[in-house]
Amino acid sequence: MFKKLLASIGVGGAKVDTQLDNPRLYPGELLRGRVLVQGGSADQDIEKIELVLMVEAEQESGDHEARGALPLGTVPVSGRFTIVAGQTKELPFQIQLPAETPINALPHYGRPLPVWIHTDLAIDSAVDASDRDLLEILPPAPVQTLLQAFEQLGWALASTDVEVGTARAGNVMSTLGCYQEFELRPRGGNFRIQEIELTFIPQGGNTHVLIEVDARFGSDSYSVLVMGPDYAGRDWVAELRRYLPL
Incomplete structure (x- = not known):
């Protein structure tokens, strides 16, 4: 006992x-x-x-x-x-x-x-x-592809963290009660942009990406792009130049 x-x-x-x-x-x-x-x-x-x-x-x-x-x-x-x-x-x-x-x-x-x-x-x-x-x-292939495109444009991954809450990229929302942000910084500095933050939200066969551009002067701007099943055949360096004021 x-x-x-x-x-x-x-x-x-x-x-x-x-x-x-x-x-x-x-x-x-x-x-x-x-x-x-x-x-x-x-x-x-x-x-x-x-x-x-x-x-x-x-x-x-x-x-x-x-x-x-x-x-x-x-x-x-x-x-x-x-x-x-x-x-x-x-x-x-x-x-x-x-x-x-x-x-x-x-x-x-x-x-x-x-x-x-x-x-x-x-x-x-x-x-x-x-x-x-x-x-x-490990980072899925679409995430690696976009980070490599930013790297070619002179933007390196500085840090990443997870925020409690919900992120929205267009009509798509995160579902776990939190979302991850990837913070990119310019190598050698950038006069106009201080930081770029990325949030990836996979849904079905697509990866939706919320892009926040943190401007040094003026207000921040937001863009959304979709990486579909054909993402590997697209020129993401050119796409990012078209989407963002890089």
């Missing part, structure tokens, strides 16, 4: 370890892995195990912005079961990442953008245990 009581408050209790098979992947791809539950010194009831896709996002608070963890979606791995003392239980899983999952596998000068899987192990009558596994989210 004493050992059971200790286990119920987390002393010598169960442990959880999430192992990812492919932590480096593209938005929209399947993340595969397994959750290993290791029993402690006494049998324990596990209420549930869930995996939560998380990102660090910025939210305005008064006159400043605060960064915090934002859940993008939750996937159940297991319902209630009992883990026997000393037993190891393996629970395989597959998670399809949203197409709008923020991208963090890009070289830039800003601080890193964490994207991770958070594992919740809810133990009966005890504080939840947690596990955190980082992901590398």
